[in-house]
Amino acid sequence: MKTRQSFRPPLRLAVVAGVLAASAAVAVHAKPLGDPADPDDPVPSCLSQLTLLRLVATPSTVQSGSSTTLSYSVRIPKGCSGVTLDLGGGPIASPQGSLRVQPLRPSAYVLHASLAGQTRQLASVMVSVTGPPPSP
Numbered sequence: 001m002k003t004r005q006s007f008r009p010p011l012r013l014a015v016v017a018g019v020l021a022a023s024a025a026v027a028v029h030a031k032p033l034g035d036p037a038d039p040d041d042p043v044p045s046c047l048s049q050l051t052l053l054r055l056v057a058t059p060s061t062v063q064s065g066s067s068t069t070l071s072y073s074v075r076i077p078k079g080c081s082g083v084t085l086d087l088g089g090g091p092i093a094s095p096q097g098s099l100r101v102q103p104l105r106p107s108a109y110v111l112h113a114s115l116a117g118q119t120r121q122l123a124s125v126m127v128s129v130t131g132p133p134p135s136p
Contacts, residue, residue, distance in 0.1 A: 046080035047120040050113050053096075057109070061128040064104050068127050071098045072111055086112045103127050 053073035062068050074095040076083050085092045087099055088109040101109065110124040 043116045043118055046077065046083060046115055047113055047118060049077045049080070050083070050120065050122060051075040052111070052122045055109075055111050055123040055125050057125045057127045060126070061130060062103065063131045064129050065102060067100050067102045069098050069100050070109055070125065072096070074111070074113065074122065080115070082115055084114045086114065101127070103129050105129050 051074065053075055055070070055072045057068050057070050059068055070087060072085075072087060072092070074085060076095055085095060088101065088107075092099065101107075106127065106129050108124050108126050111122045113120050113122055
């Protein structure tokens with residue numbers, strides 16, 4: 001009569017299986033950067049900690065076709081690398097600077113910050129326009 005023996009993998013195999021199981025658990029529980037449902041995710045924290053120091057239009061009223069300067073300044077906290085800024089629909093390279101625009105009609109210029117697919121509106125500034133558009 002044969003007796004049945006239980007199979008016990010060698011210790012080395014059990015350790016390998018343990019590492020694979022631990023890796024699978026990490027992959028299953030890992031959340032992508034920028035997951036708003038994760039309270040430990042740095043992305044919402046970085047976006048909420050941005051500080052708008054200034055967004056002004058000088059002058060705030062122009063003749064149609066004349067230019068105005070949008071001046072902006074944003075403080076980005078340490079550790080929040082990868083934040084991108086957009087002003088009036090176009091990317092801006094620095095958190096401080098100015099941009100000349102020539103509105104033909106009253107226009108709102110919105111400053112946004114983005115990180116890992118999430119966006120936050122920081123502020124907007126309105127430029128009033130007087131007079132008819134310039135002749136062609």
